[in-house]
Amino acid sequence: MIAILLNDNSFEQDIRELLMAYYPGEGFSHSEEDSSQAFLVVRGERSENPGTENETGTERPTENLFRITLMPGGAGDAREEELSDAVSADFSCRTEAKNAVKRMLYGLLRRRTGRELPWGTLTGIRPTKIAMTKFSEGWNEEQIRRYMKETYYTSDGKIELSLDVAGRERSLLSTIDYQNGYSLYVGIPFCPTTCLYCSFTSFPIGKWEGRTGLYLEALFREMEYTANRMKGRQLSTVYFGGGTPTSLSPSDLDLLLCRLENLFPLNHTREITVEAGRPDSITKEKLAVLRRHGITRISINPQTMKQETLDLIGRRHTVEQVRETYRMAREMGFDNINMDLIVGLPEETIDDVRCTMEAVRELMPDSLTVHSLAIKRAARLNTQKELYGGLHIVNTQDMIDLTARFAREMGLSPYYLYRQKNMAGNFENVGYAAPGKECLYNILIMEEQQTIVGCGAGTTTKVLFPEQNRIERAENVKEVEQYISRTDEMIGRKERLLSALCGE
Numbered sequence: 157m158i159a160i161l162l163n164d165n166s167f168e169q170d171i172r173e174l175l176m177a178y179y180p181g182e183g184f185s186h187s188e189e190d191s192s193q194a195f196l197v198v199r200g201e202r203s204e205n206p207g208t209e210n211e212t213g214t215e216r217p218t219e220n221l222f223r224i225t226l227m228p229g230g231a232g233d234a235r236e237e238e239l240s241d242a243v244s245a246d247f248s249c250r251t252e253a254k255n256a257v258k259r260m261l262y263g264l265l266r267r268r269t270g271r272e273l274p275w276g277t278l279t280g281i282r283p284t285k286i287a288m289t290k291f292s293e294g295w296n297e298e299q300i301r302r303y304m305k306e307t308y309y310t311s312d313g314k315i316e317l318s319l320d321v322a323g324r325e326r327s328l329l330s331t332i333d334y335q336n337g338y339s340l341y342v343g344i345p346f347c348p349t350t351c352l353y354c355s356f357t358s359f360p361i362g363k364w365e366g367r368t369g370l371y372l373e374a375l376f377r378e379m380e381y382t383a384n385r386m387k388g389r390q391l392s393t394v395y396f397g398g399g400t401p402t403s404l405s406p407s408d409l410d411l412l413l414c415r416l417e418n419l420f421p422l423n424h425t426r427e428i429t430v431e432a433g434r435p436d437s438i439t440k441e442k443l444a445v446l447r448r449h450g451i452t453r454i455s456i457n458p459q460t461m462k463q464e465t466l467d468l469i470g471r472r473h474t475v476e477q478v479r480e481t482y483r484m485a486r487e488m489g490f491d492n493i494n495m496d497l498i499v500g501l502p503e504e505t506i507d508d509v510r511c512t513m514e515a516v517r518e519l520m521p522d523s524l525t526v527h528s529l530a531i532k533r534a535a536r537l538n539t540q541k542e543l544y545g546g547l548h549i550v551n552t553q554d555m556i557d558l559t560a561r562f563a564r565e566m567g568l569s570p571y572y573l574y575r576q577k578n579m580a581g582n583f584e585n586v587g588y589a590a591p592g593k594e595c596l597y598n599i600l601i602m603e604e605q606q607t608i609v610g611c612g613a614g615t616t617t618k619v620l621f622p623e624q625n626r627i628e629r630a631e632n633v634k635e636v637e638q639y640i641s642r643t644d645e646m647i648g649r650k651e652r653l654l655s656a657l658c659g660e
């Protein structure tokens with residue numbers, strides 16, 4: 157545990173996030189008493205230096221000083237050196253002061269651990285937004301490089317990745333009228349079983365056997381409301397996620413896609429993705445339903461091609477099933493198939509990652525999304541520490557570089573990226589795609605460039621008000637029973653935002 161003791165909480169969140177990046181999975185406390193159980197105590201004190209008068213009689217204004225001290229707590233190694241530094245900043249500009257405080261803390265953590273972080277002080281989940289924003293302000297690549305290096309201490313490799321991705325995103329977004337349209341996300345919160353690292357809204361489909369109709373009924377009401385409310389606006393992209401939508405039966409899937417077609421005009425829709433995610437949810441019959449309804453992109457996600465890991469993480473499918481379902485989808489005519497992989501899975505080494513990449517290369521998917529394992533609070537990997545706490549979890553830059561090299565060899569280029577909190581190794585998730593096979597929805601959601609209406613349990617609606625450069629969110633409840641009984645309330649939450657968007 158880390159104790160954070162501050163006399164001013166203005167930067168509490170930023171300090172915690174940077175500590176989290178250095179010590180993923182660690183708990184935090186804010187009380188003096190708990191410091192005896194902490195291995196590290198972070199003390200932050202803000203003070204004011206009164207202004208002074210120099211020889212010419214002009215007064216130097218009052219300065220704010222922020223001092224941070226790192227010291228071992230009761231559970232730490234008492235012989236460890238205490239480290240301290242202070243920064244003086246103009247606290248009337250929050251962003252600058254925040255960056256200065258983070259740089260100072262980063263310096264201390266670097267001294268304490270001997271480690272640099274690939275993204276430097278950047279802890280946000282959308283690092284490409286910086287390059288995107290600066291590009292739109294007319295900056296050139298060299299200026300952005302210098303800015304990211306000096307302001308955030310970002311490594312050269314990550315700066316180049318940001319520039320590469322931002323450049324590709326800009327050119328892809330220029331092909332659609334994204335600001336006047338919207339996208340639709342439909343959540344199907346069921347999966348065959350729950351993966352060890354899962355923190356999504358997902359419940360084993362077995363428990364809903366014979367009752368999925370209740371969920372669909374509620375979902376259809378929300379979809380109908382959305383279609384009416386957004387009438388006249390172009391629907392740019394549709395994404396069925398969750399969960400694993402193909403956990404539904406072929407007839408439920410058919411019903412769902414028929415309802416989409418009946419409710420929404422799809423003539424301007426550039427892509428419809430269905431996460432077929434888990435190979436143990438895919439059958440020929442279900443793929444046939446997706447084909448019949450013109451689904452343009454599907455995901456078949458191995459995560460790893462090592463059977464022992466699949467067994468360990470609770471994915472009840474085999475490596476062979478990944479190959480079989482992938483080939484079946486190809487034979488049935490799917491020409492845009494994505495595969496998700498995770499680097500840093502328990503007990504995996506770089507050789508395992510290499511074997512996975514070799515197996516994936518044989519299949520040649522159209523796109524590949526490489527995630528770094530994130531140990532989220534709600535995941536069994538975190539909640540059942542007594543069972544899984546001893547697992548060896550390693551993620552290194554070499555592993556990430558290896559996946560990037562394979563992707564390049566497969567003719568896939570990075571086109572979107574995002575980060576998560578509590579990622580092993582504090583790296584990033586990168587989507588690679590062959591030219592023309594990129595998923596626009598992924599860019600739109602990551603760069604927050606368009607209103608996305610979420611329907612279904614656990615989904616979020618994000619409304620973009622471009623004039624004010626403002627985003628507002630409405631969340632749906634996660635529990636399926638709650639969602640079914642409170643659908644009107646979910647619609648009400650959306651209506652509050654969407655009516656404002658539509659100018660009513």
Ligand code: SF4
Nearest residue numbers: 347350351354358399
């Ligand atoms: S397939 Fe995805 S949503 Fe389903 S349990 Fe696994 S991680 Fe969660």
